[in-house]
Amino acid sequence: MKALASRDYAQDPIKAAETNVYREVSEVIEGNRLPIYGSTLSADILIAFVDRYYRCIGVQPNRNSYSVEELTYGLRVFLHLACLKYINIAPINSDAIYYIDLDDLNDFLIRSSLESSEQMRTPIYFIKAHNFPINTAFSSLQYLQAKRIRKIDRLFGIEDRI
Known part of the structure; x- marks a missing residue:
């Protein structure tokens, strides 16, 4: 995961975390990169x-x-x-x-x-x-x-x- 920007995290940590997780999940799904474990x-x-x-x-x-x-x-x-x-x-x-x-x-x-x-x-x-x-x-x-x-x-x- 990419590091959260400290300014974003300090201002609204929940929103920053949601945005980061949403971006990561979107990249996995859109790129068909879901590994099978x-x-x-x-x-x-x-x-x-x-x-x-x-x-x-x-x-x-x-x-x-x-x-x-x-x-x-x-x-x-x-x-x-x-x-x-x-x-x-x-x-x-x-x-x-x-x-x-x-x-x-x-x-x-x-x-x-x-x-x-x-x-x-x-x-x-x-x-x-x-x-x-x-x-x-x-x-x-x-x-x-x-x-x-x-x-x-x-x-x-x-x-x-x-």
Whole structure:
């Protein structure tokens, strides 16, 4: 944290502290610099991701625990296949670069399945999510794998969710 200016602190210490904390938190959030520490935070982030995008990663929703192996498969294999399926029905883009919104992909997967064996194009694509910082899901998974954690549990039961 940057040091508080002594004049600001002397005049209104509460306001100076609030301003400093607000600035630091804003920089972290706006810069997507939120580090992932701890298995509990990582598990919570992944479970929230599963709750929202379970169709996109092929995982059964509303469970109290998930194996890291199935989440790894979902994020690294199933999500890729779902994106390719989604792109396969999209009009051909001249530059072959696509931006895929996870919410749109989720809606598409409600109406479609990945079971067909169509010949799929393999273009370059980027995934974004307006309602969830997707990079935190991948960072959380990477953290859990590095710590050799094999299973994560929901902190609160399904019935406790609002």
